[in-house]
Amino acid sequence: MPAYPxxxxxxxxxxxxxxxxxxxxxxxxxAAVAGAFAYFGGWLTPNAxxxxxxxxxxxxxxxxxxxxxxxxxxxxxxxxxFESTGNGARFSEAVVFRPGRxxxxxxxxxxxxxxxxxxxxxxxxxxxxxxxxxNGEVWRTAMVNLPVFPFRTPEAFYEQLVASTPDPNTGKxxxxxxxxxxxxxxxxxxxxxxxxxxxxxxxxENSTFHGxxxxxLINSAGNSTPVRWLLTPVQPFEAASAAAVPQDKNYLxxxxxxxxxxxxxxxxxxxxxxxxxxxxxxxxxxxxxxRERVDAGTLTLDRVESDExxxxxxxxxxxxxxxxxxxxxxxxxxxxxxxxxxxxxxxREGEAKQPSAITPADVRRGN
Amino acid sequence: MSTxxxxxxxxxxxxxWTMAVMVLTMLCIGxxxxxxxxxxxxxxxxxxxxxIAILILVVVRFVNRLVNPPPPFPxxxxxxxxxxxxxxxxxxxxxxxxxxxxxxxxxxxxxxxIVLYGSLHLPFILPxxxxxxxxxxKAHTILAYLFFLTFMGHFGAILFHTLIVRxxxxxxxxxxxxxxxxxxxxxxDRR
Numbered sequence: 001m002p003a004y005p006x007x008x009x010x011x012x013x014x015x016x017x018x019x020x021x022x023x024x025x026x027x028x029x030x031a032a033v034a035g036a037f038a039y040f041g042g043w044l045t046p047n048a049x050x051x052x053x054x055x056x057x058x059x060x061x062x063x064x065x066x067x068x069x070x071x072x073x074x075x076x077x078x079x080x081x082f083e084s085t086g087n088g089a090r091f092s093e094a095v096v097f098r099p100g101r102x103x104x105x106x107x108x109x110x111x112x113x114x115x116x117x118x119x120x121x122x123x124x125x126x127x128x129x130x131x132x133x134x135n136g137e138v139w140r141t142a143m144v145n146l147p148v149f150p151f152r153t154p155e156a157f158y159e160q161l162v163a164s165t166p167d168p169n170t171g172k173x174x175x176x177x178x179x180x181x182x183x184x185x186x187x188x189x190x191x192x193x194x195x196x197x198x199x200x201x202x203x204x205e206n207s208t209f210h211g212x213x214x215x216x217l218i219n220s221a222g223n224s225t226p227v228r229w230l231l232t233p234v235q236p237f238e239a240a241s242a243a244a245v246p247q248d249k250n251y252l253x254x255x256x257x258x259x260x261x262x263x264x265x266x267x268x269x270x271x272x273x274x275x276x277x278x279x280x281x282x283x284x285x286x287x288x289x290x291r292e293r294v295d296a297g298t299l300t301l302d303r304v305e306s307d308e309x310x311x312x313x314x315x316x317x318x319x320x321x322x323x324x325x326x327x328x329x330x331x332x333x334x335x336x337x338x339x340x341x342x343x344x345x346x347x348r349e350g351e352a353k354q355p356s357a358i359t360p361a362d363v364r365r366g367n
Numbered sequence: 368m369s370t371x372x373x374x375x376x377x378x379x380x381x382x383x384w385t386m387a388v389m390v391l392t393m394l395c396i397g398x399x400x401x402x403x404x405x406x407x408x409x410x411x412x413x414x415x416x417x418x419i420a421i422l423i424l425v426v427v428r429f430v431n432r433l434v435n436p437p438p439p440f441p442x443x444x445x446x447x448x449x450x451x452x453x454x455x456x457x458x459x460x461x462x463x464x465x466x467x468x469x470x471x472x473x474x475x476x477x478x479x480x481i482v483l484y485g486s487l488h489l490p491f492i493l494p495x496x497x498x499x500x501x502x503x504x505k506a507h508t509i510l511a512y513l514f515f516l517t518f519m520g521h522f523g524a525i526l527f528h529t530l531i532v533r534x535x536x537x538x539x540x541x542x543x544x545x546x547x548x549x550x551x552x553x554x555x556d557r558r
Contacts, residue, residue, distance in 0.1 A: 019531060022530040022531055023530075023531065025526075025530060026523065026526040026527060026530060026531075029522075029526055030519060030522065030523055030526070033519065033522065034519065036395070037394065037395065037398065037515060040395040040396075040398050040399040041398030041399065041401075041402065042398075042399070042402035048402070049404060050401075050402040050403075050404070051401070051402070051403075051404060051407070052401075052402070054404070095486075135486060136488060136490075137480065137482075137486050137488065138480040154404045154405070311495065314477070314478070314495060314496075314497050314500075315478060316477065316479065318479075320408050321479070321480055323486065324485040324486035328408060332404070332405040334408065335403075335404060335405050335406065335407045335408040335409070336404040336405065336407070338407055338408050338411075339400075339403060339404050339407035339408075340404075342407075345477070346500075346501070346504055349477070349497040349498070349500050349501045349504075350497075350498075350501030350504075350505070353497075
């Protein structure tokens with residue numbers, strides 16, 4: 001438009017400004033999407049507690065032991081079967097509670113992330129189990145010999161790990177930070193009292209293992225019942241000796257191996273049927289005594305293996321691997337356990353495996 | 368306009384937008400669940416069946432692409448742009464197929480039960496193997512980030528064509544039908 005050069009230039013300027021505005025709009029749109037993605041991925045909240053940070057805390061307390069679980073590092077694999085009485089079917093449609101027998105794989109362990117730690121009577125004992133149901137479903141549960149769990153929330157658990165982290169100067173945790181932690185968490189103090197009130201047994205074979213968190217059982221009518229479960233040993237209780245800890249660093253595991261070789265070990269799986277008023281999101285307190293107890297069946301463990309050969313070594317005993325008929329409760333610790341176990345599993349499965357404290361030779365020697 | 372604007376087939380557009388929502392949800396759930404504690408279980412429980420749904424739909428989509436070939440590229444696209452567009456399309460089809468398969472494979476290698484809903488679960492497609500799990504788990508993350516980057520390129524390119532080139536490229540994929548521009552003569556003819 002040669003007749004109106006100013007108008008043409010003006011129009012071009014406007015056009016350029018317009019294009020710039022549109023380019024800016026594109027930039028904003030892309031940044032918004034990238035920002036949302038970053039938000040979901042936690043990049044905008046670097047101080048939030050995540051599975052990785054919780055697992056890091058375990059590694060700071062125990063050191064990094066490549067190839068091992070970040071908690072319950074020391075253990076042995078076991079296997080056997082579960083014979084259901086059928087009594088649980090009233091509350092749960094899970095195939096495992098119908099009368100019958102399902103194969104079980106498990107692992108006994110000591111709590112803590114140190115794979116070669118010496119056995120001690122007061123160290124927390126763990127039992128992870130996997131039930132393989134006839135319809136292909138799987139139920140996993142990770143239990144310990146404590147009547148209640150010492151921590152109510154993931155944050156409290158993390159704080160406790162931080163307070164237990166050895167001071168680089170002294171090589172020991174600072175007692176003041178543990179004291180401060182306990183002052184902030186009276187529920188932990190209460191839980192410790194309940195734990196101390198329970199006598200410790202002499203070995204794995206006569207320990208009672210608790211599922212700790214509450215779950216829900218769903219029956220075929222769709223009714224949901226709060227539940228906690230535990231394994232009570234058929235082997236008679238014997239208190240842990242008050243005498244000095246035996247010389248053998250692996251005395252608890254060696255005793256377990258010898259016993260399994262002698263005869264299969266048995267536990268009753270007891271379902272504690274909760275009332276609607278029972279707290280389901282607080283693992284630090286036990287339910288009132290007198291709740292209905294259902295003997296769902298008998299667990300028999302008749303084989304023991306070293307971590308080096310057991311299939312349990314590469315199983316994540318994630319407490320939220322549940323069959324239809326068993327569901328999580330509203331306890332936030334359950335999802336937290338699932339997330340952190342998964343993080344620990346992913347780390348160790350990518351690392352070269354080291355020999356375990358309990359060797360295949362140890363397991364054979366028990367014969 | 369010398370050439371008539373042609374849209375993707377209605378079914379292709381339905382698949383595109385359905386999967387766009389699913390894939391973006393999936394990518395966000397994926398990055399969110401690995402940093403979640405309290406919501407981890409719920410997110411994983413959605414992630415698994417949603418991934419398998421994407422795997423099924425991408426097969427449907429691939430067959431659909433053979434049945435309903437895409438309309439020609441607009442004349443505004445250079446040869447390089449067309450190459451880039453085709454490559455990114457291929458990459459996204461490939462990722463929509465491979466990512467769920469890698470997820471299924473890694474869960475198989477870890478012997479995590481692959482629960483879809485209730486007692487419905489998938490069989491293992493790989494043997495129980497720690498190293499295999501570790502490699503596939505890493506691949507799953509890397510491929511997911513790659514997918515997000517490819518999506519960003521795709522999203523940026525369509526914004527560029529819509530707002531800067533203004534060639535109406537987006538109209539090829541909008542969910543509603545675009546009527547060919549009505550001229551006055553055809554309007555008269557209709558009477």
